[in-house]
Amino acid sequence: MSVSCTLGVDIGTSSTKAVLVDETGTIVASASRAHGVDRPRPGWVEMDAGVWWDEFVGLAREVCDARPDARVTAVGVSGMGPCVLLADADDVPVRPAILYGVDTRAGAQIARMTRELGADEIVRVGGSPLSTQAAGPKLLWVADEEPAVFARARRLFMPASWLVRRLTGAYVLDHQSASQSWPLYDIEGECWREEWWDRYAPGIQRPRLGWASEVAGAVTADAAQATGLPAGTPVTVGTIDAWSEAVSVGAHGPGDLMLMYGTTMFLIATGEETLRTPSMWTTAGVYPGTRNLAGGLATSGALTSWIAELSGADYATLLEEAAASGVGARGLLALPYFAGERTPILDPDARGVFAGLTLSHGRGDLYRAVLEATALGVRHNVATMRDAGADIRRVVAVGGGTQGALWLQIVSDATGLVQEVPRVTVGASYGAAFLAAGAVSSEPPLIEEWNPVASTVTPARDAAADYDALFDLYLRLYAGTRDVVHALADRQRATAFQERS
Known part of the structure; x- marks a missing residue:
């Protein structure tokens, strides 16, 4: 008898983790791959996006092979962020991904955008002042410092949206991740700030926006052949790992x-x-x-x-x-x-x-x-x-x-x-599996039933x-x-x- 499961995969800073979770919230199989980041200069933190897909493929096969009775009904993804991965028209990365706030290279671009747009207006539109966490200045850094590379770029990805693209062909980014692409997202309008996007990311197609728990698309035939997942399996939009972790608990x-x-x-x-x-x-x-x-x-x-x-x-x-x-x-x-x-x-x-x-x-x-x-x-x-x-x-x-x-x-x-x-404290991969389960279930599970409190720490x-x-x-x-x-x-x-x- 087969066991209905959802697959959750998270691309973290130091590892990628995958879990197969059954309908009761029990983890029936798990696996991980350790990886490192590149620090080519002080303040720079990068990663080869090829690792993200290769590790997803390997982990999906590993956990599914560990439970041959598992029937994967949906896939959830998450990843560190906000990151800046630029790819060309054929979805080939034009440079390594620039990681989230630990990468501090874009100080000059933060100052320039703040000067040009106005600090108060940036906060009014996006909710926050620009900092090393913001994805927008890092896009501008590539345009300023690597113009030939930027000229080839056509799409912007983060780890979760990159996996969604490779799995389904959908070009979509969740609202949460987009809201950290300061100053390119309007927090109250829940939409891209188009005139600022066009000013600072010319030539880059804006991804469609969706919520993390929505279905982005289905596993394609090519992705099925690579991963071993059934073609047609729904894949959720996903989100940044910390937010998926919050969902997981x-x-x-x-x-x-x-x-x-x-x-x-x-x-x-x-x-x-x-x-x-x-x-x-x-x-x-x-x-x-x-x-x-x-x-x-x-x-x-x-x-x-x-x-x-x-x-x-x-x-x-x-x-x-x-x-x-x-x-x-x-x-x-x-x-x-x-x-x-x-x-x-x-x-x-x-x-x-x-x-x-x-x-x-x-x-x-x-x-x-x-x-x-x-x-x-x-x-x-x-x-x-x-x-x-x-x-x-x-x-x-x-x-x-x-x-x-x-x-x-x-x-x-x-x-x-x-x-x-x-x-359960495994974190984002478990949250991704939960979001996937909710996306395809007529009676979405409750996280307090999947993952009850086990202990309390008192000061x-x-x-x-x-x-x-x-x-x-x-x-x-x-x-x-x-x-x-x-x-x-x-x-x-x-x-x-x-x-x-």
């Missing part, structure tokens, strides 16, 4: 805040009102009628990986030593801005800082300090969201970092937030005063070192230029 209703623990940390607060603040991102939601205030740390899990690699210690050892270090890491404080920072400081030239180091500090203290740094970064973002009017009543944690009890507890202690941890009252003091020092440390690290960032760029020359 039921954290996309008014009053919800999702915390995504991954290579980077991401936060999404959901409401029905369009909130604007200069230091966060205002976006459309996954579903019609919803709006988000979002933010992200440029590094989080990347920092723990960095220390593990430098020290040569395994994670279990580091966690044990970090727990023994205690609140405040024995007088050590870190800023987590190792790849610049996104929200709320919007500073691509910020850099990582350890303050208070002595010869008595060990790797466990360093590890504790970076866990606390990400927690204080979350606190900074949440405070900014609330100041902007976000009504945060429920917090749900998701992502690979939720497997570490210490990190979760530190975040709750440092922020005062109670965090719900659902049964320790005796840690509150310590973290209040540390948060004040955290803010003062950035303010006090900003000029120095900016000068060092300039030196890093100069050094990289000399090495290339």
Whole structure:
């Protein structure tokens, strides 16, 4: 007897993940492929889009082969973003994809667009000021710096929409992803700002807009031959991975805040009102009628990986030593801005800082300090969201970092937030499978039935005063070192230029 399943695939920063999920929400097969990103220059983060399709093909075949009794009824996709992948008229990429806010190359284009369009008008139309997260300035960067490449470009893709194109032939982008293509999308009109698109992306066809849960098209014969999926299988429009993660844990209703623990940390607060603040991102939601205030740390899990690699210690050892270090890491404080920072400081030239180091500090203290740094970064973002009017009543944690009890507890202690941890925390691929199931079912599933809450993390009252003091020092440390690290960032760029020359 066959088992009806939906396939969910997510293209992440460090891996691609696939899940087969049955009608009850049970994962019946899963697989992943690790990959890296390219950093050809300081501030540049790119990826070959060929990897996205190759990994989708391999993973689709792997999970389906693992469950030959599975009948795939729909496919859902998601991916990191907002990214800029430009392709020619034959859908051949003209250059590697430029990734989301961790890529900071387009500073001059951000300044130019802001000057030409007006900062207030950009915020009025799109909801947010331009920052490294915005896709629009990166399009302009290609036009300015690689004009011959830009001249060949005809279409704009992000990871999810690229998979949809390869699977179905549809050229479509979801509203949520489009709303991060500042300044090219009108947040209230839920449409492209055509005159600005034509000004800054001439020759690039505007993708049709759809909602993440809508069916974009069906698997073509060619895609079926490549992937092993049945021709005619519906494929949803999909969305950016963090928003799919929010869906995966039921954290996309008014009053919800999702915390995504991954290579980077991401936060999404959901409401029905369009909130604007200069230091966060205002976006459309996954579903019609919803709006988000979002933010992200440029590094989080990347920092723990960095220390593990430098020290040569395994994670279990580091966690044990970090727990023994205690609140405040024995007088050590870190800023987590190792790849610049996104929200709320919007500073691509910020850099990582350890303050208070002595010869008595060990790797466990360093590890504790970076866990606390990400927690204080979350606190900074949440405070900014609330100041902007976000009504945060429920917090749900998701992502690979939720497997570490210490990190979760530190975040709750440092922020005062109670965090719900659902049964399934694999994230975006599971959310993509859920959206696909809802798109083709006469009785759409409920996420609280698919993925109920498994545990709750409550702040320790005796840690509150310590973290209040540390948060004040955290803010003062950035303010006090900003000029120095900016000068060092300039030196890093100069050094990289000399090495290339």
